[in-house]
Amino acid sequence: MSGKKVCVVGPSKKFLSGISYYTIRLSNALAARYGVSVVCFRNLLPKFLFPGHKHVGQDLSNLSFEKNVAVFDGMDWNNPLTWYRAYKFLMKEKPDAILLQWWTSSAAHMHLIICLINLRLRAKIILEFHEVVDPFEESILPIRMYSRVMGRLLIRRANGFVTHSDSDKKLLAEKYRMSAEQIQVIPHGLYDQYKAVDRAAARNSLGLGSDTVIMSFGLIRPYKGIPNLIRAFNELPADIADRSKLLLVGEIWEDRESVVQAMDECQYKDRIMLLDRYVSDDEVAQYFSAADIVVLPYLRASQSGVAHIAMTFGKPIIVSKVGGLQESLADYAGTYFIEPGDISAIKAAIIRVLEDKPGPFEPPKRGWEEIVEKYATLIE
The missing domain is CATH 3.40.50.2000 (Glycogen Phosphorylase B;)
Incomplete structure (x- = not known):
């Protein structure tokens, strides 16, 4: 097990989404190799503005963090007191690398707060893009402009970048005028936590x-x-x-x-x-x-x-x-x-x-252990 410490930053299960699941699976997989902590974004925006507001806060997922993963749950979009608590948590954990999950610009100011906290930590910042372009955000001019400005600010503060495909790598490089060599493609791990029933x-x-x-x-x-x-x-x-x-x-x-x-x-x-x-x-x-x-x-x-x-x-x-x-x-x-x-x-x-009448088919070899090996090249 490496002596390095990693902090994963992503959404909590309160505003449950695919990125919530990803944050948990990635954190648990990394914990087999590193000391892992997690900062969860808890309240992301006013509940009534969230299209899926009906399920906000419901206990819908059985997935949870491993016991050896330290979790701060969490940071709220409008509560500076929770930002200070996140600061105290990070100062205690002292990660060597911070993995920021980007999927929407509505959480961008919280990402920037993490980057400001990192001025004291001086950890490596790795920015992982699940969505380079959100179709809803792109359709509204003020939100599109805000997303691009915040994206540029974050990119300037990051040391490494991750996408899940070459097509997103190309899109990210074009949108932010980056060198494609800065961007690492790491495949998305399989969601194999569900077991087939009769x-x-x-x-x-x-x-x-x-x-x-x-x-x-x-x-x-x-x-x-x-x-x-x-x-x-x-x-x-x-x-x-x-x-x-x-x-x-x-x-x-x-x-x-x-x-x-x-x-x-x-x-x-x-x-x-x-x-x-x-x-x-x-x-x-x-x-x-x-x-x-x-x-x-x-x-x-x-x-x-x-x-x-x-x-x-x-x-x-x-x-x-x-x-x-x-x-x-x-x-x-x-x-x-x-x-x-x-x-x-x-x-x-x-x-x-x-x-x-095909199948069943064998899933591809894309376990989370292999995903961690690819992250190691960026973390270490």
């Missing part, structure tokens, strides 16, 4: 019967392309649609009207099941065990935590050729790539999977 039992508990289950999973936002999946389902031959169910599992964050309209216009709308809420960890294994096909018809994406769950369950995955998804799923035998926004391609891929 398929028949899962289907019975969800009321799915013996139908073929075509599933989309995860938060529903415009860039996820869910209306296109519904339209593709509408175009399936009757003999396939009549023995299939389209299962849409995920809280609708934006553009509910487009999703509802596509469902209303679908000739097989009685075969569509929409679960409009955030799914707890206790339920995840049931849905993935019950599904026959996972469809991710994204219009754009950096990465997808859903894809990393689906691979551990060995499911065939129909996914758009966008962003880092092309790289993260390229070595998975169960991948069926489609062009983004192509409804006919989604339909054809569904039919092809049903004809092939």
Whole structure:
């Protein structure tokens, strides 16, 4: 075990998201090699402004930090007293490296506060980008300008940079006029904390019967392309649609009207099941065990935590050729790539999977131990 100490900075489970899970998995994996501490961002913004405000603060995840990981939970966006407590925590832990998780500019001022604290610590700052460009932030001029200004300020204070794909590496270098040589590509680890359950039992508990289950999973936002999946389902031959169910599992964050309209216009709308809420960890294994096909018809994406769950369950995955998804799923035998926004391609891929009757597939070798080895080159 190395004598170096590492602090991971990311969101807590209060505003639960994929980055919350990532922060926990990365911290626990690093703890096998380093002394690890964590600073959690607890309150990220006024609750009513958060699209998923209904699930804020709910106990939805079974994942937790290992006992040997020191955790400060946490820093609030509007409470200087919590910033001071974070300062005291970091002064006590004295990390040699600080890993900052960047996914939204709404937490950027807290990142900068950590950097100011680091003027005393003089630890190495590693900035990890989960989203180089947030589609919502890019669509609003003041937020877009704020995001870029804060991003530049953070980049000037960092010693190393991480993305999860070469496409994001290129995008990051272009957006901030950086040298690509400064940026390390480290693949996203698999979310293998979920264990498969009996398929028949899962289907019975969800009321799915013996139908073929075509599933989309995860938060529903415009860039996820869910209306296109519904339209593709509408175009399936009757003999396939009549023995299939389209299962849409995920809280609708934006553009509910487009999703509802596509469902209303679908000739097989009685075969569509929409679960409009955030799914707890206790339920995840049931849905993935019950599904026959996972469809991710994204219009754009950096990465997808859903894809990393689906691979551990060995499911065939129909996914758009966008962003880092092309790289993260390229070595998975169960991948069926489609062009983004192509409804006919989604339909054809569904039919092809049903004809092939493939799987289950072996997930790629992308364990968290291998991820830590790559981080070691930056930390040490």
